[in-house]
Amino acid sequence: RVAYVNGRYVPHSQAAVHIEDRGYQFADGVYEVCEILKGQIVDLTAHLDRLDRSLDELSIRHPMTRVAFVTVMKEVVARNRVRDGLLYIQVTRGVARRDHVFPGPEVAPSVIMSAKSVSIEKGLKAAEKGMSVITTPENRWDRVDIKTVGLLPNVLAKQKAKEAGAKEAWFVDKDGYVTEGGSTNAWIVLNDGKLVTRPADHGILRGITRSVVMKLAEKHGISVEERAFTVEESKSAREAFVTSASLVVMPVVKIDDQVIGDGTPGPVAIELRKTFHEAAE
Numbered sequence: 701r702v703a704y705v706n707g708r709y710v711p712h713s714q715a716a717v718h719i720e721d722r723g724y725q726f727a728d729g730v731y732e733v734c735e736i737l738k739g740q741i742v743d744l745t746a747h748l749d750r751l752d753r754s755l756d757e758l759s760i761r762h763p764m765t766r767v768a769f770v771t772v773m774k775e776v777v778a779r780n781r782v783r784d785g786l787l788y789i790q791v792t793r794g795v796a797r798r799d800h801v802f803p804g805p806e807v808a809p810s811v812i813m814s815a816k817s818v819s820i821e822k823g824l825k826a827a828e829k830g831m832s833v834i835t836t837p838e839n840r841w842d843r844v845d846i847k848t849v850g851l852l853p854n855v856l857a858k859q860k861a862k863e864a865g866a867k868e869a870w871f872v873d874k875d876g877y878v879t880e881g882g883s884t885n886a887w888i889v890l891n892d893g894k895l896v897t898r899p900a901d902h903g904i905l906r907g908i909t910r911s912v913v914m915k916l917a918e919k920h921g922i923s924v925e926e927r928a929f930t931v932e933e934s935k936s937a938r939e940a941f942v943t944s945a946s947l948v949v950m951p952v953v954k955i956d957d958q959v960i961g962d963g964t965p966g967p968v969a970i971e972l973r974k975t976f977h978e979a980a981e
């Protein structure tokens with residue numbers, strides 16, 4: 701495997717950044733995860749738009765032009781011979797002697813990229829079974845719309861889920877409303893067939909997969925209500941599912957101890973998963 705590190709392609713096993721990198725010391729950086737399907741980067745433009753926005757929100761200089769970004773992304777996919785898998789991009793504020801305030805303009809942002817293959821069959825198998833989620837109190841900061849590498853609450857929540865025999869944790873705000881998963885957006889299907897997902901304010905990440913599913917639902921004549929839903933409402937929903945670049949559309953069959961529907965993936969989630977790449981770019 702090969703990774704891209706600050707202008708060079710290096711063996712993955714030797715790909716390293718400096719100990720004074722601000723991503724390492726302060727989580728002062730942002731990232732993107734893109735799906736790779738048949739050698740193509742899915743929704744590439746949307747991911748680069750969101751990366752630009754994350755950088756702007758944190759006043760991190762854009763490390764290179766859009767054209768250069770696309771060239772390196774494709775090169776990393778090609779050099780790793782990935783047909784189906786995931787591409788990871790991370791940009792941090794760069795390497796500078798430890799000091800909380802921003803370094804001067806002489807410090808260039810750090811850019812790394814890597815790609816790995818992921819088995820399509822495994823994803824299909826997982827989707828046929830569906831997954832369990834737990835709920836956990838929201839304890840992140842109030843700008844989770846910025847895709848920063850500061851993911852400690854997400855790490856702890858997902859570990860808690862794993863220890864409970866679940867795959868994902870849904871964060872729940874102080875009013876009892878689900879915000880999103882540790883690395884996914886959360887959805888429910890009402891008894892009348894409508895989809896519900898939380899509005900993309902500062903309280904969730906505006907998922908690219910989420911946006912595509914909204915378009916797809918419209919195409920299928922399914923209405924989407926962009927509003928917050930409570931844990932209670934989700935537990936009595938007809939279906940539930942999550943979306944992300946890595947899981948695409950993944951049915952949820954259990955929330956805490958409550959089985960959803962008949963405990964198997966629902967037809968809406970299955971259909972959205974099957975047709976997802978019709979709507980993606």
Ligand code: PDD
Binds near residue numbers: 881883907944
């Ligand atoms: N996670 N919410 C959170 C907190 C996320 O980390 C992600 C993505 C999403 C879904 O966004 P998208 O549809 O653009 O992937 C929602 C990536 C895949 C990750 O951290 O691995």
